[in-house]
Amino acid sequence: MEVIRVFETTIAERELGASLTCFSVPRSSLSELHADARSPDVWLEALGVDVIDRGGPSAIAVGLLALLTSDDAEGARHFLRDLNESPPRQFLERVEPQLAEFAEYVAHTPMIAFEASPAELGSLAGIAASAGTTVGIGTTVGIAAVGLTPLLFIAVPAGIVAVTVTVAFAEGLRYHILRLMGVPTGARRDSPAGHS
DSSP: OOOOOOEEEEEEETTTTEEEEEEEEEHHHHTTTOSOTTOHHHHHHHTTOEEEEEEOGGGHHHHHHHHHHOSSHHHHHHHHHHHHHSOHHHHHTTSOHHHHHHHHHHHHSSOEEESSSSOEEEOHHHHHHTTOSOTTTTOEEEEEEETTEEEEEEEETTEEEEEESOHHHHHHHHHHHHHHTTOOOSSOOOOGGGOO
16 A cells, blocks of 8 residues: 655744745655655656755745745745845844744744654754755755745655745645645646646
């Protein structure tokens, strides 16, 4: 029997009205995507992810801020460019402090179900660091776009995590992850915002 697992976690901050939806897919559930199931870049390509910026585990909170403050992939790209061109402290002073606190909380608090049976909770930063200290060896962390929608992704040898702020996109991403894994998904759904 082949069991496919996809974990979905939504994290919301009521006062800010901010929320993030995280999808994590264990490597064992991704093996059907490509013969080289060990390669995170293969998984990202199969999901149609266009990488905007790459970083390490320490860049996760900034990546979440880019998602939370941007309306689209171009906005996330500008956020990251402005951050790189300004002194970090000066740039982050322009960000709402509660939003920055929420991004840090989500990045470092163990609440994302990930590879284990039963599933264990991990933080996004912990998941990214799980493949070792060198990001170049089997780990990809960054901001990406699928069509116009930005997402934070973490791809490690144990699986992938994709984070989005857009509810409609989360539904489309769930559909496409399950479709790629060969799981019956019922009636075909249009991809988010008309993207495939």
